[in-house]
Amino acid sequence: MKAGKLVQLDEDVYYLANGINLGIIRTSATECAIVDTGLGDDAGKRLVAAAESLTLRISSIINTHSHADHFGGNHYLIKKMGAVVYAPVFESAVMANPFIEPFFLFGAHPIPELTERFLMGKRSRADVVISDGYLEMGERRLTVVPLPGHSPNQIGVVAEAVCFTGDALFSEEAWKKHIIIYVANVGKALDSLERLRTVGAREFVPSHAEPTSEIAKLIDYNVARMQGIVDSILHILGEPATAEEVLKAMADRHALAMTTPQQYYLTLSAVKAYLSYLAEKELARYYLDENRLFWEATE
Numbered sequence: 441m442k443a444g445k446l447v448q449l450d451e452d453v454y455y456l457a458n459g460i461n462l463g464i465i466r467t468s469a470t471e472c473a474i475v476d477t478g479l480g481d482d483a484g485k486r487l488v489a490a491a492e493s494l495t496l497r498i499s500s501i502i503n504t505h506s507h508a509d510h511f512g513g514n515h516y517l518i519k520k521m522g523a524v525v526y527a528p529v530f531e532s533a534v535m536a537n538p539f540i541e542p543f544f545l546f547g548a549h550p551i552p553e554l555t556e557r558f559l560m561g562k563r564s565r566a567d568v569v570i571s572d573g574y575l576e577m578g579e580r581r582l583t584v585v586p587l588p589g590h591s592p593n594q595i596g597v598v599a600e601a602v603c604f605t606g607d608a609l610f611s612e613e614a615w616k617k618h619i620i621i622y623v624a625n626v627g628k629a630l631d632s633l634e635r636l637r638t639v640g641a642r643e644f645v646p647s648h649a650e651p652t653s654e655i656a657k658l659i660d661y662n663v664a665r666m667q668g669i670v671d672s673i674l675h676i677l678g679e680p681a682t683a684e685e686v687l688k689a690m691a692d693r694h695a696l697a698m699t700t701p702q703q704y705y706l707t708l709s710a711v712k713a714y715l716s717y718l719a720e721k722e723l724a725r726y727y728l729d730e731n732r733l734f735w736e737a738t739e
């Protein structure tokens with residue numbers, strides 16, 4: 441993915457590849473809306489330059505969810521352009537209080553590594569809370585698609601024949617690198633992948649994968665990877681294990697070498713999301729034994 445590459449996908453819809461894929465949607469003759477703003481001020485500056493190259497001024501921002509690499513450019517665009525921010529309700533709360541992210545990853549006052557800028561963006565207000573349905577913006581009508589799972593209240597945005605999917609799904613390369621990709625709610629993430637199949641768009645733009653017109657293939661791949669993790673964890677839970685032991689066993693089994701506390705806590709949180717999914721499906725149960733909480737497959 442080349443940084444700074446601006447690509448047209450439909451008459452009035454573009455994306456800027458800037459570490460992650462950011463959307464630019466023309467909303468009137470002179471204005472545009474941005475879908476996700478990247479990691480920080482630099483991303484904000486590149487978005488302003490990209491919009492200017494199309495003779496457009498950024499008037500609004502739509503955030504798909506509250507991870508720092510998706511709203512970190514908001515601060516700059518609000519200050520510089522007076523952009524109006526649209527975001528779903530739970531994600532708005534985190535964007536307004538970015539400390540919530542490291543706080544829930546650690547489950548208490550976090551260790552300092554979890555408050556660095558990849559996990560804690562600069563505070564951003566949200567002016568308009570959005571939910572699924574239509575969103576009128578300037579002369580344009582957009583469709584908001586609920587895609588919860590990766591984040592509790594994530595959304596996707598459809599403009600013309602283009603669907604911006606946020607982090608509802610990831611590239612093959614991302615799966616091969618991270619093995620257990622962060623997820624908050626496994627059941628909802630799987631439902632969201634099925635919902636994506638029904639979205640009428642020609643082009644799909646995941647934040648962390650090349651845009652594709654063959655979304656079914658990428659959905660199948662993501663479902664298979666998640667199902668693979670479910671099966672692996674169930675295998676491990678043939679013997680009782682704590683959540684941290686499951687993480688260690690998964691990492692060993694899939695040759696995943698975690699090297700930073702950030703990676704450790706993100707992956708542990710994802711493992712816990714799979715464990716609660718297995719409990720919900722009655723495929724695993726949990727119990728306390730001598731002050732340790734064990735997980736075990738039910739059959």
Ligand SMILES: [Zn+2]
Pocket residue numbers: 505507510590591607
């Ligand atoms: Zn994310």
